Amino acid sequence: MTRIAHISDTHFGTEEPLVCVALRAALLRASPDLVVFTGDITQRARAAQFRAARAFVDSLAPLPVLIVPGNHDIPLFDLLTRLVAPYRNFHRHIGPDLAPLWQNSQMAVLGFNSTHRLRHKNGVISPAAVAFVAARLTALPQPCKIVALHHPLASATAEDIANCARGNEAAIAAWSAAGADLFLGGHIHLAYCLATGAAPHRVLAANTGTATSRRRRGGMANSFNLVELAIGSKPGLQITRLDYQAARGEFAVAHEWTGLKGPQGWAVAEGGQGLPPTDKTS
Ligand SMILES: [Fe+2]
Numbered sequence: 001m002t003r004i005a006h007i008s009d010t011h012f013g014t015e016e017p018l019v020c021v022a023l024r025a026a027l028l029r030a031s032p033d034l035v036v037f038t039g040d041i042t043q044r045a046r047a048a049q050f051r052a053a054r055a056f057v058d059s060l061a062p063l064p065v066l067i068v069p070g071n072h073d074i075p076l077f078d079l080l081t082r083l084v085a086p087y088r089n090f091h092r093h094i095g096p097d098l099a100p101l102w103q104n105s106q107m108a109v110l111g112f113n114s115t116h117r118l119r120h121k122n123g124v125i126s127p128a129a130v131a132f133v134a135a136r137l138t139a140l141p142q143p144c145k146i147v148a149l150h151h152p153l154a155s156a157t158a159e160d161i162a163n164c165a166r167g168n169e170a171a172i173a174a175w176s177a178a179g180a181d182l183f184l185g186g187h188i189h190l191a192y193c194l195a196t197g198a199a200p201h202r203v204l205a206a207n208t209g210t211a212t213s214r215r216r217r218g219g220m221a222n223s224f225n226l227v228e229l230a231i232g233s234k235p236g237l238q239i240t241r242l243d244y245q246a247a248r249g250e251f252a253v254a255h256e257w258t259g260l261k262g263p264q265g266w267a268v269a270e271g272g273q274g275l276p277p278t279d280k281t282s
Contacts, residue, residue: 001228001229001230002033002104002106002107002144002228002229003030003031003032003033003226003227003228003229004032004033004034004035004036004107004109004146004226004227005027005030005032005034005035005036005063005224005225005226005227006035006036006038006148006184006206006208006224006225006226006227007023007027007035007036007037007038007208007211007224008037008038008039008040008070008150008185008186008187008208008209008210008211008224009038009039009040009070009186009187009189009208009209009210009211009213009215010037010040010041010042010053010056010210010211010212010213011040011041011042011043011072011210011212011213011214011215012041012042012043012049012050012052012053012056012212013042013043013044013046013048013049013052014043014213014214014215015052015212015213015214016212016213016214016222018246018249019211019212019222019244020056020212022244022249022250022251023211023212023222023224023244023251024056024059024060025250026224026242026250026251027060027063027224028060028063030226031063032063032226033064033104033107034063034064034065034066034102034109035060035063035064035065035066036065036066036109036146036148036184037057037065037066037067037068038068038070038148038149038150038184038185038186038187038208039067039068039069039070039071039072039073039115039149039150039186039187040070040071040072040073040150040186040187040210041053041067041069041070041072041073041090041094042072042073042089043072043213044072044075044076044077045072045073045074045075045076045089045090046089047089047092047093050089050090050092050093050094051093053093053094054093054094057094064102066100066102066109066111066148067094067095067100067111068098068099068100068111068112068113068114068148068149068150069087069090069094069098069113069115069150070115070150070151070186070187071115071119071120071121071122071123071150071151071187073087073089073090073115074086074087074090074115074117076120082117083117086115086117097111098111098113099111099112099113101136103140103142104142105142106142106143106144106229106231107142107143107144107145107146107229108140108142108144108145108146109146109147109148109184110133110136110137110140110145110146110147110148111147111148111149112125112129112133112147112148112149113149114149114150114151114165115150115151122151122163122165122166123149123150123151123164123165123166123187124165124166124167125165125166125167125168125170125171126167127167127170129167129171130167130170130171130174130175131174133147133171133174133175133178134174134175134177134178135178137175137178137179137180138178138179140179143231143235144181144182144229144231144235144237145179145180145181145182146180146181146182146183146184146227147175147180147182147183147184148183148184148185149165149183149184149185150185150186150187151163151164151165151168151185151187152164152165152168152183152185152186152187152188152205152207153165153168153171153172153183153185153196153205154168154172154183154194154196154205155188156190156192156194156207157190160188160190163187163188172196172197172203173197173198175203176197176198176201176202176203176265177201180203181203181204181235181237181261181266182203182204182205182206182227182237182259182266183203183204183205183206184206184207184208184227185205185206185207185208186207186208186209186210187207188207188217189209189210189213189215189216189217189220190207190209190217190220191207191208191209191220191223191225191241191255192206192207193205193206193207193239193257193259193268194268195259195265195266195267195268197265199263199264199265200263200264200265201265202264202265202266202267203265203266204237204239204259204266204268206225206227206239206257208223208224208225208241209221209222209223209224209241210222210223211223211224221243221244221245221254222243222244222251223241223242223243223244223251223254224241224242224251225239225240225241225242226238226239226240226242227239227240228240234260234261235260235261236258236259236260236261237258237259237266238256238257238258238259239256239257239258239259240253240255240256240257241253241254241255241256242254255271256271257269257270257271
């Protein structure tokens with residue numbers, strides 16, 4: 001079993017301090033193999049906001065954290081920096097790599113930078129990037145391959161189609177054919193899990209909400225997802241959304257999805273069916 005936690009859109013600068021405390025406790029309690037952090041780390045890419053984010057990430061030690069930038073992590077109003085050195089503060093406070101890779105024997109998580117200095121909101125995946133990531137996925141030996149990026153590749157609602165990364169359809173087709181099992185995204189502060197793409201390479205797309213920000217969508221709670229992989233006779237992915245419950249001051253299980261792989265690729269059961277029993281110990 002490999003377990004990862006997926007957090008996104010913390011928007012430090014607009015964070016809720018009590019939610020940050022609860023998120024840290026929930027992540028340490030879950031003790032995942034990896035924390036995946038899909039961008040919008042900060043509200044305005046300012047140094048103080050990155051410092052607060054860095055302190056939060058450091059407070060998760062010893063958990064490893066894989067981080068990719070979101071559109072809020074490049075400057076909005078400082079146009080010169082935006083054009084010349086858009087990732088300057090990300091590099092200073094988070095790290096040198098905008099597309100890191102994490103792997104164990106069962107799972108590979110490949111980060112992808114979907115932001116662009118000329119786009120202050122929308123993400124983009126160029127044809128060259130589609131091909132580059134597909135080649136990296138093909139070369140990875142793990143039975144489960146995940147791509148983590150800020151902008152969603154597939155939307156659960158009609159209103160969010162415009163918020164998907166440009167080039168998403170080509171990316172879904174090429175990356176699923178190259179062996180991707182799951183795409184992780186954020187950006188729209190909405191949690192969901194669905195299957196997308198064409199058979200026999202149907203692939204899962206799981207989005208998570210804002211983990212800590214006041215910028216909650218439609219009164220939804222702050223949330224993050226746990227992703228558990230079991231590999232046995234039937235590969236399974238369990239995705240669990242945990243919502244912040246203010247009255248309890250902690251994150252608690254709110255919804256589950258079960259992904260199962262069949263002849264058409266991946267399919268999702270809403271509500272969660274639990275992973276196949278024989279797979280739970282694998
Ligand atoms: Fe975003």
